[in-house]
Amino acid sequence: MNKNSSLPGLGRVVLVSLICGALAGLARGAIPLGSNSNVQIGGFIGQGYIVTDGNNYPFEDKDGTFDFREMGVNVSTTVGDHLRIGGQLFAQRLGNYGEDKVKLDWAVADYNFRQEFGIRLGRVKYPKGLYGESLDLDAVRPFIFLPMSLYNPVVRDFNSAFNGGMFYGNVNAGKAGSVDYKIFYGAIPVNPDQGVADFFNTTGLYASPGVTYLHIDHTAGGQLQWNTPVNGLKTVLSYSYLNGLDGIGKFSAYPVANVALHTDRYEYTTLSAEYIRDQWTFAAEWQRVAGTFNVITPFGTSISESKVSNWYVSAARRLNDKFEVGAYYSSEENDNASPGSPSGGNHNRDWALSLKYELNEHVIIKLEGHSINGTYDMFNTVRTPNSVLKNHTDYVAIKTTLSF
Numbered sequence: 001m002n003k004n005s006s007l008p009g010l011g012r013v014v015l016v017s018l019i020c021g022a023l024a025g026l027a028r029g030a031i032p033l034g035s036n037s038n039v040q041i042g043g044f045i046g047q048g049y050i051v052t053d054g055n056n057y058p059f060e061d062k063d064g065t066f067d068f069r070e071m072g073v074n075v076s077t078t079v080g081d082h083l084r085i086g087g088q089l090f091a092q093r094l095g096n097y098g099e100d101k102v103k104l105d106w107a108v109a110d111y112n113f114r115q116e117f118g119i120r121l122g123r124v125k126y127p128k129g130l131y132g133e134s135l136d137l138d139a140v141r142p143f144i145f146l147p148m149s150l151y152n153p154v155v156r157d158f159n160s161a162f163n164g165g166m167f168y169g170n171v172n173a174g175k176a177g178s179v180d181y182k183i184f185y186g187a188i189p190v191n192p193d194q195g196v197a198d199f200f201n202t203t204g205l206y207a208s209p210g211v212t213y214l215h216i217d218h219t220a221g222g223q224l225q226w227n228t229p230v231n232g233l234k235t236v237l238s239y240s241y242l243n244g245l246d247g248i249g250k251f252s253a254y255p256v257a258n259v260a261l262h263t264d265r266y267e268y269t270t271l272s273a274e275y276i277r278d279q280w281t282f283a284a285e286w287q288r289v290a291g292t293f294n295v296i297t298p299f300g301t302s303i304s305e306s307k308v309s310n311w312y313v314s315a316a317r318r319l320n321d322k323f324e325v326g327a328y329y330s331s332e333e334n335d336n337a338s339p340g341s342p343s344g345g346n347h348n349r350d351w352a353l354s355l356k357y358e359l360n361e362h363v364i365i366k367l368e369g370h371s372i373n374g375t376y377d378m379f380n381t382v383r384t385p386n387s388v389l390k391n392h393t394d395y396v397a398i399k400t401t402l403s404f
Contacts, residue, residue, distance in 0.1 A: 040086075043073035046138060046401040054393030055386045057378050058145070058154055059095030061395070068399070069093050072105060072136055084110045087123075088136075096383035097154055097195045105136075106161045116169040123161050127182045127223040128238050129285050130272045135160055138401045141281075142316050142326035142356035144368040145397070149310035149330040149348070150270070150287050152377070154195035162186035162219050180225040188242070190214045197247075201381040205259050205295070206249035209382050217244030221268075232276040242266040245291070257298040266291035266306075279318040281326075286311040307335040316354075326354040332376050344391040347374040362404060368397045 051064035061068070069092065076086025087107030092098040106125050112118035125133040129150055134140075145153060164186015171179045190196060192211050201210035221240025228234060245266050251259035272285040287310040295302045314328035334346040354368040375389040 039075065039077045041073075041075045042404060044071070044136065044138065044401055044403045046070045046399055048144065048397055048399035050395060050397040052393055052395035054372075054390040054395075055375065055378050056095075056384050057372070057386075057393055057395065058148060058152065058384075059097055060384050061095060065095060067093050067095050068397070069100075071100075082112050084112075086110075090136075092156070094153060094195070098157065103157065114169075116171055118168050120166045120168065121164075123163050124166050124184065124186065125161050126159055126219075126240070127166075127184065127221075128159070128240060128268060129270045129287070130236060130274055130283060132160070132238075139358075139364055139403055142324045142354040142366065143314075143328070143352070144354065144366045144399045145352070145370075147285075147312035147314065147328050147330035147352075148350065148377075149312055149332045150285055154198065156195070158188065158190060158194050158196040162188050164219075175229060177227045177229045180223075180227065182223040184222065184240075185220040186218065188216050188219050190216055198379050198381045198383060199377075200247040200249075200261060202379045203261075205252060205261070207252045207255040211247045211249040213246070213248040215244070215246045216242050219243065230275075234274055236270070236272040236274075238268070238270040238272070240268050251297055254298055260294075260296040261304075262294045262296065263291040263306075281316045282314070284311070284313045305336045309333045309335055322358050324356045324358075326356075328352050332374075334376055344374045345389070346376055348376040348378070349373045362402055364401050364403075366397075366399045366401075368399075370395050370397075 046069055047066070048068040049064065049066050050061045050068050052062045056062045059068075070090070071092070072088050072090040074086060074088035076084060078084050085108065088105040089102055090105035091100050091102045093100050104123055106123045108120045108122040108124055110118065110120045127133055131146055131151060135146075135151070135156060145151075162184070164184060166182055166184040168180070168182045171181070173179055192214055194214075197211050197214060200206065200214070219240060219242050221238070223236060223238045225234055225236045243265055245261075245263050247261045248258055251257050267290050268287060270285060270287040272283070274281070274283045276282075289306070289308045289310065291306045293304045293306060295304050310332050312328050312330035314326065316324060316326035318324045330348075330350040330352070332348040337346040349372065351371045352368060354366060357365045359365060370393075372393045372395075373391065375391060378386060378389055378393075380386045380389065
């Protein structure tokens with residue numbers, strides 16, 4: 001089996017247990033698949049088209065492409081009053097990323113002892129910002145792409161979930177509302193076939209075809225969500241880090257030898273707020289991404305600091321039972337730019353406007369336009385080539401999603 005489509009060990013155990021339990025229940029007649037069944041099966045199929053006029057972004061789409069789709073099937077069930085188990089298989093195509101390979105997206109055993117304390121084990125969704133755990137809920141928002149300063153779809157196969165465990169709960173704060181907390185630890189399988197590899201490949205350090213080895217020792221972090229006493233308002237603080245991140249490949253300046261990037265800790269700190277009132281949804285998030293990399297070449301080791309500030313503000317309004325509109329402004333800024341580097345290469349400022357139409361309860365159609373200034377986080381790699389990066393890019397995307 002191709003390593004990119006193999007199921008990680010812990011997640012495989014959870015998913016196999018789920019399937020075996022469901023089949024055993026069916027054999028006993030304990031879990032009938034009918035109106036009274038406690039087995040839930042669902043999924044989605046989304047197909048889109050995207051065309052860009054300036055640079056290939058977020059993937060190879062300058063000439064227009066239908067290689068833009070995602071599919072998922074999930075199943076879950078409850079055992080007793082406190083245990084819930086479930087999993088989802090997922091495949092996507094983003095230009096030359098994903099290649100429609102089926103992967104285990106998430107698979108958990110979730111035991112809720114009481115409101116204040118629960119535990120999840122398996123392949124667990126990564127809690128980062130407002131929407132890190134709800135990337136698949138396409139129907140609940142008008143946007144085709146969430147703001148890419150925080151939710152870049154190219155790295156979805158890398159940072160949407162981890163293999164490990166999470167403690168979570170909700171603590172009542174009386175008149176001050178309540179607080180949800182999450183604390184987690186685990187591993188993120190990573191390899192050069194994933195989209196995250198191109199963040200290494202675009203540095204110019206690696207000879208073609210790019211980085212050949214990627215590894216992360218572990219990830220850990222936590223999240224606090226304050227459900228304020230103001231109806232519809234919540235704020236979120238998220239912190240996580242990647243420990244022991246390594247990328248190794250042939251050195252572009254001396255291809256007979258390797259070059260390595262290594263950091264002991266790569267950190268994400270995110271502050272978020274969302275306010276829902278009547279037919280309006282407002283959101284804003286700020287994120288600092290930081291790490292100190294050792295650049296190890298045959299000629300010695302140097303230090304490279306990475307500090308990036310990401311933020312966005314968004315607003316969406318439901319017009320009626322069929323239409324919803326949304327807009328956002330999203331910004332990425334390289335806070336550690338090299339002296340004398342072109343300013344356009346150190347930022348990415350994106351205006352987006354979206355329209356969602358609900359054909360019926362299962363089918364939605366979205367149309368979205370973007371106007372982007374700057375080239376930060378735009379690749380020039382084998383999978384997303386940009387031999388000459390232009391400082392301005394416009395693109396239009398359309399997407400239809402069937403949910404069941």
